[in-house]
Amino acid sequence: MLAAPDEPSMTALLAEVFSTSGPLAAAVPGYRPRQQQLELAESIAAAMAGNRVLVAEAGTGTGKTYAYLVPALLSGGKVIVSTGTKNLQDQLFGRDIPTIRRALGLPVKVALLKGRANYLCHHHLARSLADGRFLTREDAAWAQRIARFARTTRSGDKAECVDVPENATVWPMVTSTRDNCLGQECPQHKECPQHKECFVLAARREALAADLVVVNHHLFFADVMLRDEGTAELLPACNTVIFDEAHQLPEVASLFFGESVSTAQLLELARDAQSEGLAAARDCLDLPRLCSRLEKDVRDLRLTLPLEPARCSLPQLTARPGFADALATVIAAVEALAGLLETQAQRGEGLDHCWRRASELLQRLQAWQSGSNEDFVRWAETYTHALQLNATPLAIAGIMQKQMSGHPRAWIFTSATLAVQNDFGHYCSEMGLVDAASARWESPFDYPRQALLYAPRNLPDPNSADYAEAVVGAAWPVLRASGGRAFFLCTSLRAMRRVHELLADRLARDRLELPLLLQGEQGKNELLERFRRLGNAILIGSQSFWEGVDVRGEALSLVVIDKLPFAPPDDPVLSARIERMRSEGRNAFLEYQLPRVVINVKQGAGRLIRDETDRGVLMICDPRLIAKTYGKRIWRSLPPMQRTRELADAVAFFSAAAESAGR
Numbered sequence: 001m002l003a004a005p006d007e008p009s010m011t012a013l014l015a016e017v018f019s020t021s022g023p024l025a026a027a028v029p030g031y032r033p034r035q036q037q038l039e040l041a042e043s044i045a046a047a048m049a050g051n052r053v054l055v056a057e058a059g060t061g062t063g064k065t066y067a068y069l070v071p072a073l074l075s076g077g078k079v080i081v082s083t084g085t086k087n088l089q090d091q092l093f094g095r096d097i098p099t100i101r102r103a104l105g106l107p108v109k110v111a112l113l114k115g116r117a118n119y120l121c122h123h124h125l126a127r128s129l130a131d132g133r134f135l136t137r138e139d140a141a142w143a144q145r146i147a148r149f150a151r152t153t154r155s156g157d158k159a160e161c162v163d164v165p166e167n168a169t170v171w172p173m174v175t176s177t178r179d180n181c182l183g184q185e186c187p188q189h190k191e192c193p194q195h196k197e198c199f200v201l202a203a204r205r206e207a208l209a210a211d212l213v214v215v216n217h218h219l220f221f222a223d224v225m226l227r228d229e230g231t232a233e234l235l236p237a238c239n240t241v242i243f244d245e246a247h248q249l250p251e252v253a254s255l256f257f258g259e260s261v262s263t264a265q266l267l268e269l270a271r272d273a274q275s276e277g278l279a280a281a282r283d284c285l286d287l288p289r290l291c292s293r294l295e296k297d298v299r300d301l302r303l304t305l306p307l308e309p310a311r312c313s314l315p316q317l318t319a320r321p322g323f324a325d326a327l328a329t330v331i332a333a334v335e336a337l338a339g340l341l342e343t344q345a346q347r348g349e350g351l352d353h354c355w356r357r358a359s360e361l362l363q364r365l366q367a368w369q370s371g372s373n374e375d376f377v378r379w380a381e382t383y384t385h386a387l388q389l390n391a392t393p394l395a396i397a398g399i400m401q402k403q404m405s406g407h408p409r410a411w412i413f414t415s416a417t418l419a420v421q422n423d424f425g426h427y428c429s430e431m432g433l434v435d436a437a438s439a440r441w442e443s444p445f446d447y448p449r450q451a452l453l454y455a456p457r458n459l460p461d462p463n464s465a466d467y468a469e470a471v472v473g474a475a476w477p478v479l480r481a482s483g484g485r486a487f488f489l490c491t492s493l494r495a496m497r498r499v500h501e502l503l504a505d506r507l508a509r510d511r512l513e514l515p516l517l518l519q520g521e522q523g524k525n526e527l528l529e530r531f532r533r534l535g536n537a538i539l540i541g542s543q544s545f546w547e548g549v550d551v552r553g554e555a556l557s558l559v560v561i562d563k564l565p566f567a568p569p570d571d572p573v574l575s576a577r578i579e580r581m582r583s584e585g586r587n588a589f590l591e592y593q594l595p596r597v598v599i600n601v602k603q604g605a606g607r608l609i610r611d612e613t614d615r616g617v618l619m620i621c622d623p624r625l626i627a628k629t630y631g632k633r634i635w636r637s638l639p640p641m642q643r644t645r646e647l648a649d650a651v652a653f654f655s656a657a658a659e660s661a662g663r
């Protein structure tokens with residue numbers, strides 16, 4: 001068993017752990033030492049020992065997961081590891097951490113902490129079963145199964161309730177939100193002989209007692225940084241925070257450092273207040289009346305905006321007939337409900353809690369309506385049945401700095417895509433990381449031999465009407481040469497559907513039988529599984545396939561990107577940020593828009609080469625890559641592939657691959 005080392009011996013220990021004769025080599029099949037991995041681990045260990053901030057880019061194949069987990073497990077301090085998705089969280093907790101812990105013989109206590117919506121809530125389950133207001137018969141049947149599960153489960157994690165699908169509509173009725181959790185007033189809050197302990201609080205207590213806690217970015221920003229009940233002590237107690245997939249943080253931080261209020265929250269308040277009234281204040285006849293009025297006013301507000309999902313700027317909202325009046329009516333309805341709930345609050349914890357929720361929602365609605373904070377941009381997002389009013393910070397740097405100040409600790413930001421060429425300036429300034437050290441480790445893959453970047457000639461302006469036709473025309477001979485085995489990544493859903501139609505026509509016309517898969521026709525994981533199994537498919541996708549997708553081997557040998565992924569300039573948050581930067585005399589294009597495109601293209605390109613034996617072509621169709629001076633910054637930020645503008649080279653790449661594979 002390895003003991004937690006003193007700082008000077010850490011370097012030697014890491015060299016031993018990552019060596020050919022070390023414990024990892026003995027425990028992990030196919031393990032090979034990589035210089036980049038060792039150096040990254042050493043830098044992370046040094047930053048941890050010195051309570052410093054490190055921003056580290058590690059190319060695909062560096063082995064960055066082990067490079068941060070080994071020092072984290074050896075450090076002897078408390079560490080939070082935050083990653084991009086629940087899937088990655090499960091991979092770390094279920095596979096990588098147990099492997100290293102076993103290999104190193106470390107008795108480190110590890111906890112997995114998910115967002116509260118993942119845990120069954122005793123209070124809401126009991127309340128829903130008692131008032132029986134389920135939307136469908138199926139929901140009612142599922143609720144009975146969940147009640148049985150509640151009697152036997154130890155964790156209350158809904159992922160363990162295999163009898164009920166994870167996306168079943170009953171879950172929001174038997175889990176809690178930060179809004180509707182009763183907190184201290186809940187009978188389940190404290191362990192006592194009559195009541196089962198609250199699952200959310202139990203999971204948070206375990207996380208507090210653990211040496212290493214695995215969370216995801218949403219949970220980190222929503223609960224840990226903003227200190228929800230039961231997680232408030234987590235950050236102050238920890239010595240190191242490690243963010244993997246750290247390129248996602250500006251987006252996530254903007255979301256959680258902002259304020260928002262949704263029609264779903266208001267409808268849920270009306271529903272809960274009505275149900276608490278039935279349980280504890282049946283004689284208060286005004287309560288159901290005010291709840292119904294709120295429900296109606298909220299629905300009327302949603303109807304003032306178009307039905308299609310969209311992101312609307314404040315000028316668009318205020319120009320909409322009826323919007324401002326409908327909002328004022330909703331605010332008056334919440335005010336009336338809050339006033340009535342105050343008079344009933346002492347009749348039960350549930351009513352008291354609804355009163356507090358109503359007051360908080362009222363305050364958020366009024367703040368949104370008045371828009372007194374000029375550092376936030378107000379906008380709204382519409383969904384098919386809902387509307388969310390948002391106030392998003394124009395800059396997150398100052399808020400991040402405030403959150404990171406106080407108790408000294410190490411902060412590690414790592415990802416395969418953080419830098420623009422060798423420059424981390426845009427990331428550090430956006431995130432407010434003023435004194436951060438930064439470093440890059442190249443991928444160990446042999447890119448000049450394994451990959452080719454192909455930028456076709458003669459493509460029209462990406463805004464022209466027939467651009468999708470031109471892209472499919474240019475990509476078709478390459479798709480034929482590769483025999484499918486391709487991702488076709490589009491920058492919009494509209495382009496994605498058009499490309500799908502055009503490719504289906506081409507396949508039919510040329511009587512080629514290559515399977516065509518389209519994002520959305522199945523769940524992402526099922527679609528990827530089919531893609532891998534088929535071995536000659538073309539998968540057409542947009543945003544959700546640009547990152548976090550790992551297809552090794554020959555099934556993926558060609559990645560086609562239709563356009564450089566610039567965010568739409570009329571996006572309400574983007575345009576307000578651009579405006580603010582311009583007013584400060586800064587160049588928003590170079591400082592903000594271009595770096596985001598570079599990171600996205602690097603992510604898209606990163607799908608192609610996943611290990612030493614992968615080979616493939618990256619085809620970027622957008623003519624701006626070559627025609628514009630900024631294009632150079634994009635392709636120079638990509639791994640060092642061979643480059644060509646000739647179709648014949650791209651086609652020949654696949655014939656050479658087929659020959660060397662003996663096909």
Ligand code: SF4
Nearest residue numbers: 121176181182186198
């Ligand atoms: S404390 Fe909150 S989450 Fe826990 S049982 Fe009570 S209401 Fe549910």
